[in-house]
Amino acid sequence: MDTARAAESFRDLLLRHRGRTGLTQLELAGRVGAGRRTVQDWEAGINHPSAELLKALIQALVEAGGLTAEREAAEAxxxxxxxxxxxxxxxxxxxxxxxxxxxxxxxxxxPAPDATAHHAGTIAPVASSAETGEERRQDWGDAPDVLGFVGRVDEQTRVRNWVLEQHCRVVGVLGIGGIGKTSIAAKLAKDVAPAFHRAYWRSLRNAPPVSEWLSGAIGFLSGQQLVAPRGEAARLAVLLELLRDRASLLVLDNFETLLEPRQREGGYREGFAGYGALLRAIGETFHQSCLVVTSREAPPELAVLSGHPVRTLDLGGLGVPEGQALLADKQLLGTAENWGNLIARFGGNGLALKLVGESIRQVFGGDIGAFLD
Ligand SMILES: Nc1ncnc2c1ncn2[C@@H]1O[C@H](COP(=O)(O)OP(=O)(O)OP(=O)(O)O)[C@@H](O)[C@H]1O
Ligand SMILES: [Mg+2]
Known part of the structure; x- marks a missing residue:
């Protein structure tokens, strides 16, 4: 792992170490004695510090807890x-x-550096508000519990890699209703949230106007320090500034609510095109944050943004062992063939399997074979 890290770019190392300090680009620049633009260019990989500024930078990182305790020399x-x-x-x-x-x-x-708050892992952990007394850093909205989450090992590995290693700016999770998009997005978001300064989950099921969502996100990401300005464009600009300043994780669940149903070309319902502009801006602009979107239909921007760090996971059905695990609490009985047939019949759809599993339990006394006949 150290060998892999040794090859990391300066830009990626800096993003990670600044993430641990919780300092904004502006704050770090102040401590280094450089302009905010200078730090921004370093993090964009456009420019690199001179030896003198690099010393000032390392010193600032050491003092702000941006390097791992006991590994400070190695990381410098x-x-x-x-x-x-x-x-x-x-x-x-x-x-x-x-x-x-x-x-x-x-x-x-x-003499006694605090080894827990800033140095616990390879990614920047954000201490919970209960531990620090600071304001809330994660707002999960109506994200589901992930305690009963099963399987999806390959999919999880892929999306975690997109977010944490490839620093993708937009990740789409697409698939038919009930297939498990919200579930895997919640699992992913809860797993990677410690690498982000803030995490903000919202469902779009009730179709909030984009200006309303922007206002909520700006308030939350700024720790309620900023009030959203008037107008969608101005709000979007402030949001992007916040996403540049601190690595934040955003989730928009149920994005299909905003799209005209069944239009292959994908158009927005009247009044919701602002969400397209939001997706495009987050995908195209340089920053260190990530937006995860779940949708039954592909937002048109995901295709347009190919070439940017934007990825899409097309979610298929659950496999047989996963389907069995999902229905473990129903205590169903059947041969391996019965299980295979049941799960195939419902395309591995989590929602459909849960519903039918309950009927098999109630109506067929848990006998899968009797249900299939
Ligand atoms: N991997 C999984 N582990 C545990 N439960 C799962 C899994 N995948 C799906 N489910 C269950 O299946 C049901 C449907 O999943 P989910 O809500 O994630 O689907 P969805 O694709 O988001 O559907 P929709 O398009 O309606 O929003 C839920 O009850 C969920 O708990
Ligand atoms: Mg969902």
Missing amino acids: HELWAAVLRDAPRMHTPFDELWLASLLRERAARS
Whole structure:
């Protein structure tokens, strides 16, 4: 794993380490003695720090808890090596004496660093509000419980990789009704949320106007520090600024509510085209956040955005062992063939299987074979 990390770009390392500090680009820039634009360009991979600014940056990260406790020296070396590798004009070797004195000074100032709040994993954990007394960082809206989630190991691995490794900006989860889109999106979001500064889940089932959703998201992502300006375009601009400043995870469940039904070309219902602009802006603009969208129909932007870090998971049905696990509480009886036939008949659809499983239990005394005959 360390070998894989050693090859990471400076930009990715910086995004991760700044994520751990919880500092905005502007705040970090202030501590480094650079402009906000400079930090933005580093994180966009457009530019790299000089040796002098890189020292200031590493110092700022050490002081703000952005490097892992006990691995600070190794991570400082990684950052330096990444700039040497990525920036053609950078040739200054790492200054061991400087780092040693920096770490000594830091140790003298804070003899017992808090190893739990900022250093618990390879991704930036966000301490819960109960632990820190800070304002809420995760708003799950009506996201379902994921305790009974079964299977989908390959799909989960793929989408986690898109979010955490490939830093995809939009991930679509598509599939027919009841197939399990909301379930896997909730599982994914809860798994990856610790890597984000904030997580915000909303269902669009009641078709809120986009300006209303934007207003809620701006309030939440800014820790209720910002009031949404007037107008959709202005709100979208503020949202993008927030997504650039801090890695945030957004989920829009039931996106199909906004789309004209059964239009292959995919059009928005009247008054909802603003959501298309939102998707496009989040997909096209540079930032460090991720939007997960679940939908029965593909939002047209997902196809248009190919070439950007945007991915789509087409969700198929559950497999036989997964379907059996899903229905474990119904205590059904049947041969392996019965189970295979039952799950195939309903296309591995989670909702359909749960409904029919309940009927088999009640009407057929749990006998799958009797139901199938
Ligand atoms: N992998 C799974 N593990 C456990 N339960 C699942 C799984 N997949 C689906 N289900 C169950 O199947 C039902 C339908 O799943 P879900 O609501 O996620 O489907 P959906 O694709 O979001 O449907 P819709 O299009 O109606 O929103 C739910 O009761 C859910 O709990
Ligand atoms: Mg759903």
